[in-house]
Amino acid sequence: MSALRVGWSVAILAIGAVQLARGWAGIVAVAVFLAAIVITYGLVFTGRKLGFGAGYTVLIVLSLAVAGAYFAAGSVVSPTDPTEKLSVLDTLTGTVPRLLSMARPAPATAMLLIPGVLLVIVVSLVAAMSLRGRALLAPAGGAAVLYTAAALLTAGQADRTGLVAVVLVALTGLGWLIIDRPRTGRRYLVLPAMLLVVLAGLTTIATILPAANAFDPRRLVKPPVTELSVASPLPKLTSWAAASGAELFRVRGPEVPLRLVTLSDYNGASWRAASLYGPIGAVAPPDLPDGGQTSSSDIEITVEKLTGSWMPTAGRPSATNAEAAVVDPDSGSMVLPAGLAEGMRYRLTSTLDTPDDESLRAATVPSGPAARRYLSLPGLPSALAEYARRTVANSRTPFERAIAIEEVVRADRRPSADAPAGSSYTRLESFLFGTGSVGANAGTAEQFASAFAVLARAAGLPSRVVVGFRPVQAGPDGTAVVRGSDATAWPEVYFDKWGWVAFDPMAGDAAGPSSAARRDVLNRLAAMPPAPPPSAVPGAVPSPRQPTAAAPVAPKNERSYLLLLGLVPVVMVLVLGMMRAGRRSRLRRAGATGAWVYVLDALLLAGRSPARHVTAPDVARGLAEPDAVRLAELADRAAFAPGPPLGGADAWRLAVKVRSGVRREVPWYRKLFWALDPRPLWRR
Structure with missing residues (x-):
């Protein structure tokens, strides 16, 4: 067996392994996969030198691979119970589904690297065992298997231009020609012919396969879902305001609003967060699709005095190094089941919707069943329904309706840290109409955001409430300190094709659309209607008509x-x-x-x-x-x-x-x- 044959087989397997490593974040996967190839070849050649048979060599290598997975699984804990370690059988049988339900690229953790390492070891074992004879088909086939696995794992993003495939084919052809063929002049004519045939086949396949919406095996895997009952932090706004100087956490990154939790469900008494969470990057799409114009944000969070399970994020999380974190795919709220600890640090990549004002002016809102959750107002009082109707009476577009509601909630009402907490219909009527002796026309960010969201839903605008923190200016070292005084809440409205847009009825211009857009809309609208007292409201006004259910869209057929x-x-x-x-x-x-x-x-x-x-x-x-x-x-x-x-x-x-x-x-x-x-x- 020549060194050329061994070097050639290792080289083409290394190309396939590097491609496969594109499915994981960082360079850890590259180093681990290359080490797996070298170690496997070393074990095979050592076994031959010691006189072991092929069967014994295969048994030894596979036993060591399983033993490595055992020790890797020994440090893996259950995502729902940090005190419970996953069994070896559960780890090995669930590695591929777990990997396919992670973010892309997946974090290079021990549990998520197991399927890739095992695949590289098996492929390297077959290739190394086949080098005793003259057959060179196994190394080439192994490289093809790794390349195909990389294409599936990354949905074709690992080699967008096909350059790696061409290099792999050329290197394979050279190996077959130089190593395993008689060196006569006429034989070298085989290489161009073979390359032409292979490239023609690749071109044909590339022409047939769709260029967009490439097949993703993640769609075939149902991600693990965890049911969690985590209390809403909305009532904590008052306590955070009381301890305004407390350092909750530090953030390094762009100056953007940070979310703690998004509250989408309202029962007439309080806002509730989602209860089902899965791994970041899970295939299950949100009930309302993301906007068509987005930006990316990378931040680093260091926890100080912030407690609970909610993790500050910026937009919709797409990747993080916090292994046990789970996320609600509909809202992007991220939870750490074990709870936050002082000194904890994690990095996060997020996507934010960034629509422009001109697009929002003509934007529409969804009317299908997916939006029903964000329009639900069980038992809506007639006073609030009539107030919403009069508020948007002169508005022509959904965007104008949202601006009108933002203005009417802000007008003649004052922020007060001492105002009573709560977001029930009774509390909102006191906040809007001035009824009662406590909390009349005064409230915290909770009342401002809740009043906007309820009136928006009554006016047919899908809305929700977000608890988070205002943008904080970073210090000289690039780190911003987020304190209790920075905690706030704001409402969001969903617009077709543009996603969720934040509004700020408390300040009027600190978040949401630009001041120019608000001014243009308000200049066109008629004067805002006065807040009618409950006694002046006519008889019961029915809730806004629920949108008719749109015909369900047939899922794409992946079988082809x-x-x-x-x-x-x-x-x-x-x-x-x-x-x-x-x-x-x-x-x-x-x-x-x-x-x-x-x-x-x-x-x-x-x-x-x-x-x-x-x-x-x-x-x-x-x-x-x-x-x-x-x-x-x-x-x-x-x-x-x-x-x-x-x-x-x-x-x-x-x-x-x-x-x-x-x-x-x-x-x-x-x-x-x-x-x-x-x-x-x-x-x-």
């Missing part, structure tokens, strides 16, 4: 993609099988010479191909089959005697017996590709 991917190897196997069958038929018709070539093909597949200068009888005497000598003599007479081919059926019967004897002596891994190995097709 799977069928297409499955047909490619099937077609290749059929073509190779037909070509090998055609060669066998031609050799059988050629008499004794063809029968002897049939035996030489078997020796090639077994890695025992004789040198060209050795005569047929000498080759036959080196075989353990007694019929081989007789067949060689028939082949010699047929080759050098004039006339038609000699030997006929008797020679072919001998060839079949000799070939069967040769095949019995080859290792099992060579028998796997015995009928499909293309190398006999290249022999003249």
Whole structure:
């Protein structure tokens, strides 16, 4: 076995492993996968030097791989119970589903790296075991397996231009040509022909497969969902305001509003957070799609005095190094089931909707069943319904309705840290209409945001409430200190194609649309209606009509993609099988010479191909089959005697017996590709 063969096989496997590592964040996966290739090759060659059989070597390598997974699983805990460690069986059987339900790229943690490491070890083991003979199909096939796994794991993003595929094909072709082929001038013509065929096949597949909405196997995996009952932090705004100087956490990154929790469900008495959470990057899409114009934000959070399970985020989290964090896919609220601890630090990448004012002016709001959750107002009092109707009476578009509600909630009402907490209908009526002696026309950010959201829903605008923190200016070291006084709440309205847009009825201009957009809308609108007292409100006004249910959209059929991917190897196997069958038929018709070539093909597949200068009888005497000598003599007479081919059926019967004897002596891994190995097709 030459160093060139070993180096070539390791090189093409390394290319496939580096591609596979694109499915994980950072360079840890690259180092681990390359180390797995080197260690596997080292174990195989050490086993051969010590005289171990192939079966023992395979058993040792696989046992060590499972043992490594065991120790990796020993440090993995349950996402719902930090005191409970996952079993080895649960870790191994659930590695792929867990990986496919993580963010893309996935965090390079021990549990998530297990499926990639095991795949690299198995592929490297097969490739290293096959290098004892002359077959080079296993390393090339292993690199193709790693490359395909990378394409599936990244939904085709690992090699967008196809450059890596071309390099891999070229390196494979050079290896087949230089290492395993006789070095005659005419043989080098095989390489261009082979590359043209492969590139033509890749071009055909690239033309057939869709360029957009590429197949993603994550859609076939139902992500693990955790049911959590976490209290809403909305009532804590008052206590945070009382301890205004307390340092809750520090943030390094762009100056953007930070979210703590998004509250989407309202029952007439309070706002509630979602109860079902899954891994970040889970396939399940939100009930209302993201906006079409977004920006990305990378921040680093260091927890100080902030307690509870809610984790500050910026927008919709897409990746984090906090392994146990789970997220609500509809709102982006992120939870750490074990709770926050002082000194904890985590990094977070998020996506924010950034629509422009001109687009919002003509934007519409959804009317399908997905928006019903954000329009629900059970038991809405007629006073609030009538107040919402009069507020938006002169508005022409949903955006104008939102601006009008923002202005009317802000007008003639004052922020007060001492105002009573609560967001029930009774509390909001006192806040808006001035009824009662406590909290009349005064409130905290909770009342301002809740009043906006309730009136917006009554006016047909999908809305929700967000508890978070105002943007804080960073210090000289680039770190901003978020204190209790920075805690606040704001409402959001969903617009078709543009996502969730924040409004600020408390300040009027600190968040949401720009001041210019608000001024233009308010200049067009008529004067805001005065707040009617409850006694002046006419009889019960029905709640706004619920939007009619839109026809459900049929899910995309993924079977065609799977069928297409499955047909490619099937077609290749059929073509190779037909070509090998055609060669066998031609050799059988050629008499004794063809029968002897049939035996030489078997020796090639077994890695025992004789040198060209050795005569047929000498080759036959080196075989353990007694019929081989007789067949060689028939082949010699047929080759050098004039006339038609000699030997006929008797020679072919001998060839079949000799070939069967040769095949019995080859290792099992060579028998796997015995009928499909293309190398006999290249022999003249």
